[in-house]
Amino acid sequence: MLNEQDYMLLAAKGITEQQLNQQLADLRAGFPFLELSAAASLENGGIYAPTPEVRKAYLRAWQDYVSNVEHEVVKFVPASGAASRMFKDLYAFLDGESDIPDTDFVKIFFENLPHAAFLQDLDCKLEELHGKSSAQLVEEGDFKSVVAGLLGTRGLNYGRLPKGLLKFHRYESESSRTPFEEHLVEGALYAKNAEGKVQLHFTVSPEHRSLFETLASTASKKFGELYKAQYEISFSEQKSSTDTIAANADGTPFRNADGSLLFRPGGHGALIENLNDIDADVIFVKTIDNVSPDSLKAQTVEK
Known part of the structure; x- marks a missing residue:
């Protein structure tokens, strides 16, 4: 049963009550999987490769x-x-108990950090926040400050920005x-x-x-x-x-x-x-x- 607040919200969004009911009906019924006959290939014409x-x-x-x-x-x-899904492993590290990289993903991240496209921006922000570069913080074992500087709102805020x-x-x-x-x-x-x-x-x-x-x-x-x-x-x-x-x-x-x-x-x-x-x-x-x-x-x- 819809109330007055619901009707106002629907009107603001441009969605009719009929459309709302259809969405609910579709969710209740579920959606069938598409039946595929084969993977696309050069042989069956699914992929075209011009000379x-x-x-x-x-x-x-x-x-x-x-x-x-x-x-x-x-x-x-x-x-x-x-971009939040890109950084789920870094968020897990930031929220976890370990203060040093403990997964392959986080280890690879720090190994390749010196080559990152955002390194200059990150170092500028870390100097502003901690008076140290990412390399200095890593040398001191302060890995989480580096990740927080990349993802956090006080840092580059990459965790909340679009890709x-x-x-x-x-x-x-x-x-x-x-x-x-x-x-x-x-x-x-x-x-x-x-x-x-x-x-x-x-x-x-x-x-x-x-x-x-x-x-x-x-x-x-x-x-x-x-x-x-x-x-x-x-x-x-x-x-x-x-x-x-x-x-x-x-x-x-x-x-x-x-x-x-x-x-x-x-x-x-x-x-x-x-x-x-x-x-x-x-x-x-x-x-x-x-x-x-x-x-x-x-x-x-x-x-």
């Missing part, structure tokens, strides 16, 4: 296409994914890049038209939108000069009308402590609404963490 000659023909056709400034090309990047804003790739000739910045580079390599325009659209979470917009302002200038590109970057947020009701084991709506209905954001499939709002002739869709460093970009972008 070098055909690839060259495709490349020429694409270059001809983007040379026409009337053709609208957009790179669409779902970028709201949180798109983390330093992913380290370069000797320039500062490290985030996945967001790598997408700008990729966009300039295969989605730039004859006038140099590169259009990218990122879906982000509301609480991080301003951080993305700030990075977009500086990164678009930096890579615009480097790749002779004029970036047009836009953002949207996953629509609350695609949220899904949480249910109890008996199929009734789950409620928070204050009695309100609990909704959870839909998965990437819910972004079809945002994708549908993009007016373009060709749209490249690629998730935020599906990026490669410059040394491997030839596997992504063929010239």
Whole structure:
């Protein structure tokens, strides 16, 4: 039974009572598994591998296409994914009883920390917090201060930031890049038209939108000069009308402590609404963490 507060929440989200009831019915009935006939392969046609000659023909056709400034090309990047799952082992170490690395994951983390893309930022923050670098803290056996400096709110806050804003790739000739910045580079390599325009659209979470917009302002200038590109970057947020009701084991709506209905954001499939709002002739869709460093970009972008 829904109350007045429930109806107000549904109206605010743009979800009808009929849609709510259908969601609950689906959760009670369960969802059947998709029956697969075989794994995709070259032999059964599930994977297509064009010959070098055909690839060259495709490349020429694409270059001809983007040379026409009337053709609208957009790179669409779902970028709201949180990084918290990436650090679950580090959180376990931080909350555990051992003060020294006691799992293979944590040991490997500290072995490779000197090569991390975020090392310079981390050392600056640790100097601010403890007056010591990560190397000095590790030498003293204070491993947990290093992890806290990386994940905690007083540190770099990586545990609460989206993956798109983390330093992913380290370069000797320039500062490290985030996945967001790598997408700008990729966009300039295969989605730039004859006038140099590169259009990218990122879906982000509301609480991080301003951080993305700030990075977009500086990164678009930096890579615009480097790749002779004029970036047009836009953002949207996953629509609350695609949220899904949480249910109890008996199929009734789950409620928070204050009695309100609990909704959870839909998965990437819910972004079809945002994708549908993009007016373009060709749209490249690629998730935020599906990026490669410059040394491997030839596997992504063929010239």
